[in-house]
Amino acid sequence: MTRARDRRQRDILHNGVETDRRLLDRPRYSEGFRGTVALLPGAAGVSWPGCASGAIRREGGKVTVDLGRCLMCGRCQEAAPEAFAIESGWTRPARRRGDLVTVQGGDVPVASAQDAGALLLEKVGRVLGRSLAIREVDAGSCNGCEVEISALSNPVYDVERFGVRFVASPRHADVLLVTGVGATNLEDALRRTYDATPHPKVVVAVGACACSGGIFGETYASAGGVAGIVPVDVYVPGCPPRPEAVLYGILLAVDRVAPQKTS
Amino acid sequence: MTAPAVRLERLRGELAGRASSVSVKHGNEAHVEAELLDLPAICERVRDSCGGRLAMVACSDERRTKGRYVLRYVFDMVGVDLFVVLSAGVDPAEPSFPSIASLFPAATRYEREVRDMFGLVAAGSPDPRPMVLHDRWPDGAHPLRKDFAIGTRPGGTDARGYEFMEVAGDGVSEIPVGPVHAGVIEPGHFRFSVLGESIVNLETRLFYAHRGVEKLAEGMTLDQALLLSERISGDEAVANSTAFCQAIERAAGAEAPRRATETRAICAELERIYNHIGTLAGLTLDAGFAYGASRLLLLKERVMSLNEDFTGSRLLFGVNRLGGVGVDALLVAGEVSETVSAVLEDFRKVVEAIRDESSVIDRLSGTGTIAPGLAFELGLQGIVARSSGVDVDTRRDHPYGAYGLLRVDKHHDTRRQATEFGVKLAKARGDVLARFDSRVDEVEGSAEIIDQLLVKMGGDGTLTVPVAGEMLEPFASALGYAESHRGRTLHWVVIGDDRDSLLRYKVRTASFANWPAIEVAVLNDIVADFPLINKSLDLSYAANDL
Ligand code: SF4
Numbered sequence: 001m002t003r004a005r006d007r008r009q010r011d012i013l014h015n016g017v018e019t020d021r022r023l024l025d026r027p028r029y030s031e032g033f034r035g036t037v038a039l040l041p042g043a044a045g046v047s048w049p050g051c052a053s054g055a056i057r058r059e060g061g062k063v064t065v066d067l068g069r070c071l072m073c074g075r076c077q078e079a080a081p082e083a084f085a086i087e088s089g090w091t092r093p094a095r096r097r098g099d100l101v102t103v104q105g106g107d108v109p110v111a112s113a114q115d116a117g118a119l120l121l122e123k124v125g126r127v128l129g130r131s132l133a134i135r136e137v138d139a140g141s142c143n144g145c146e147v148e149i150s151a152l153s154n155p156v157y158d159v160e161r162f163g164v165r166f167v168a169s170p171r172h173a174d175v176l177l178v179t180g181v182g183a184t185n186l187e188d189a190l191r192r193t194y195d196a197t198p199h200p201k202v203v204v205a206v207g208a209c210a211c212s213g214g215i216f217g218e219t220y221a222s223a224g225g226v227a228g229i230v231p232v233d234v235y236v237p238g239c240p241p242r243p244e245a246v247l248y249g250i251l252l253a254v255d256r257v258a259p260q261k262t263s
Numbered sequence: 264m265t266a267p268a269v270r271l272e273r274l275r276g277e278l279a280g281r282a283s284s285v286s287v288k289h290g291n292e293a294h295v296e297a298e299l300l301d302l303p304a305i306c307e308r309v310r311d312s313c314g315g316r317l318a319m320v321a322c323s324d325e326r327r328t329k330g331r332y333v334l335r336y337v338f339d340m341v342g343v344d345l346f347v348v349l350s351a352g353v354d355p356a357e358p359s360f361p362s363i364a365s366l367f368p369a370a371t372r373y374e375r376e377v378r379d380m381f382g383l384v385a386a387g388s389p390d391p392r393p394m395v396l397h398d399r400w401p402d403g404a405h406p407l408r409k410d411f412a413i414g415t416r417p418g419g420t421d422a423r424g425y426e427f428m429e430v431a432g433d434g435v436s437e438i439p440v441g442p443v444h445a446g447v448i449e450p451g452h453f454r455f456s457v458l459g460e461s462i463v464n465l466e467t468r469l470f471y472a473h474r475g476v477e478k479l480a481e482g483m484t485l486d487q488a489l490l491l492s493e494r495i496s497g498d499e500a501v502a503n504s505t506a507f508c509q510a511i512e513r514a515a516g517a518e519a520p521r522r523a524t525e526t527r528a529i530c531a532e533l534e535r536i537y538n539h540i541g542t543l544a545g546l547t548l549d550a551g552f553a554y555g556a557s558r559l560l561l562l563k564e565r566v567m568s569l570n571e572d573f574t575g576s577r578l579l580f581g582v583n584r585l586g587g588v589g590v591d592a593l594l595v596a597g598e599v600s601e602t603v604s605a606v607l608e609d610f611r612k613v614v615e616a617i618r619d620e621s622s623v624i625d626r627l628s629g630t631g632t633i634a635p636g637l638a639f640e641l642g643l644q645g646i647v648a649r650s651s652g653v654d655v656d657t658r659r660d661h662p663y664g665a666y667g668l669l670r671v672d673k674h675h676d677t678r679r680q681a682t683e684f685g686v687k688l689a690k691a692r693g694d695v696l697a698r699f700d701s702r703v704d705e706v707e708g709s710a711e712i713i714d715q716l717l718v719k720m721g722g723d724g725t726l727t728v729p730v731a732g733e734m735l736e737p738f739a740s741a742l743g744y745a746e747s748h749r750g751r752t753l754h755w756v757v758i759g760d761d762r763d764s765l766l767r768y769k770v771r772t773a774s775f776a777n778w779p780a781i782e783v784a785v786l787n788d789i790v791a792d793f794p795l796i797n798k799s800l801d802l803s804y805a806a807n808d809l
């Protein structure tokens with residue numbers, strides 16, 4: 001098993017560089033990773049009401065899966081394998097919320113190794129040319145998304161090499177990386193953090209919760225996603241998204257920052 | 264007579280004439296009903312004469328079926344595998360109950376929670392401030408009442424304000440921090456009162472990440488609630504979902520197959536390993552040794568990628584199913600065993616290198632001390648309690664699943680080891696270093712448990728037993744519990760009319776029990792040590808806030 005071999009490292013105290021140099025153009029996920037849901041031809045006749053996050057809908061005779069809600073739990077595939085397939089590639093983050101909804105017969109927005117690599121090549125130069133300051137805000141997450149965002153700073157992902165830095169104050173930030181449902185108790189604090197961030201500012205919503213409320217939906221305690229509180233520029237689906245997906249989302253956000261800054 | 268039976272007899276004797284007779288459910292739950300006003304006196308007896316430690320207070324709105332609210336006080340009987348559940352009804356016309364905070368300091372937070380979520384007031388409570396619901400919430404709205412619609416949005420803005428305790432005196436100043444913090448961490452507010460650099464008081468304000476978990480569960484099917492339980496606190500997904508599944512299985516009178524309990528335990532120990540390594544890395548980083556921290560983070564990453572190979576999720580989401588598990592540890596036994604032993608070998612080297620750095624150890628030593636007596640009194644759980652000499656571990660005290668088959672606590676294997684362990688516990692100093700050392704020991708312990716389990720994996724390969732339909736009587740209830748890397752998570756479920764829903768899902772995590780620890784741990788330390796102390800306690804905001 002190659003991944004197992006990957007993990008059997010050289011001497012931990014003298015192992016040199018362990019950073020994954022091909023982070024986005026070589027898949028890191030294992031075969032069994034539950035990354036996205038594909039709609040199969042059999043979905044035409046199927047309606048499965050059991051989805052815990054309400055990601056599966058039927059509109060005008062067509063079945064749709066909202067990957068911005070999906071928990072990647074795999075229950076739909078178990079209930080109706082002719083209609084739904086869980087796949088290991090991860091769902092590509094998107095600028096428009098609607099792009100995360102797959103329609104039967106339509107494209108599945110999976111990040112293929114090639115397009116992630118292309119995106120990286122196209123942008124890293126620019127990102128490296130400047131530094132990108134990120135302020136992370138937990139707006140009511142389960143902390144799963146925080147675990148993966150923290151992983152970005154470990155030696156394997158090492159986001160600092162792309163010029164990406166986590167900063168302590170919104171006043172120093174270009175990007176707000178927001179997780180969680182948009183909790184009622186945090187609404188004012190999130191709004192104030194947003195206001196304190198200098199222009200131009202970009203908000204990246206990380207995880208199913210931040211995209212849509214995820215399993216928590218919209219309730220007395222949840223705004224049903226952070227877009228209910230502040231404007232969102234990039235949506236990163238997943239529950240939680242893997243570190244590469246968060247990085248991809250940040251790179252998408254760079255587009256929004258760069259032109260304004262150079263003008 | 265077995266030890267629990269002896270304790271049960273004592274309980275029966277103590278409560279005779281004061282409460283209903285004692286009925287035992289699910290093997291280790293002793294249920295007693297009492298009159299509301301007798302509660303404080305009875306709670307005191309359960310504590311003083313029967314060795315009860317307050318484990319949880321759970322309220323439920325049973326107006327539809329019983330015409331009243333019901334409060335349940337759950338006690339953990341120290342030293343035996345027994346819980347006592349003392350219940351009393353509250354008349355909706357008189358929405359008040361006697362506070363027991365003067366007997367159990369830990370009761371205060373439950374009483375505040377009951378006030379916010381059900382609108383029942385604890386008479387005589389030392390702290391009647393709102394807790395779960397923040398300023399914008401109007402009076403009279405109580406989310407866990409059955410007639411509260413889950414979609415109700417509060418209207419106002421910060422109208423009410425919150426009264427922090429004020430520390431007055433020459434030279435005392437206040438430092439407010441949060442709720443949005445400087446690092447990649449969860450939200451919470453800390454208000455320090457400092458004299459120069461020394462912290463003379465710390466008040467925490469939490470529940471910023473309140474997502475309405477318990478209310479949401481009431482509208483879900485049992486399988487959906489299982490997915491929700493994994494998301495109470497993402498890094499404790501296995502522990503919380505195990506506690507939930509066990510509660511449902513107990514309510515149904517079902518038992519998960521052996522292979523399932525073994526797989527659950529292996530995943531729970533992997534969860535403990537990756538999180539403890541992460542916390543040790545954080546401590547090492549905060550103490551200024553970035554190299555040691557980065558080595559530990561590499562090891563954490565290796566365990567998380569093993570998690571993914573094994574379960575399809577780096578955070579071990581999706582392991583549990585009602586009645587068993589969705590993954591089979593036997594299929595990946597070789598890879599798990601190989602990776603865990605390789606990680607352990609490297610872990611020892613890194614820890615040795617960290618311990619060689621006197622600048623790190625000096626920072627940890629004597630910082631953030633929690634005295635043993637206080638740790639017991641506050642009802643602290645898990646590694647924080649153990650590092651202050653309080654000997655609690657759910658895996659041993661209330662053996663569940665595969666832990667019943669195991670030597671969980673290798674220290675208790677022989678008399679000599681038991682004595683050594685006792686001495687070690689007695690020496691536990693309750694400072695950041697003690698918690699650092701305990702975490703290191705527990706990583707070793709978890710690796711050994713995984714080893715033991717992999718060697719004797721048994722059963723016929725069945726991964727789940729059915730838990731549904733007729734097995735689940737409407738209103739059947741049960742406790743479920745597990746020891747996460749933070750300590751005991753205790754869940755209580757009541758099955759709904761349609762046998763596939765919950766009338767009530769009460770969750771008491773180790774973090775809820777342990778948060779008060781931080782306010783005492785920082786006293787007389789300097790502000791600059793706060794991040795270190797905070798990290799060493801490893802408290803989850805999400806698990807507390809629900
Ligand atoms: S994987 Fe789970 S959450 Fe996602 S669409 Fe299927 S059932 Fe819904």
Ligand code: SF4
Nearest residue numbers: 141142144207208209
């Ligand atoms: S998206 Fe999933 S992992 Fe992230 S905070 Fe929400 S429940 Fe947790």
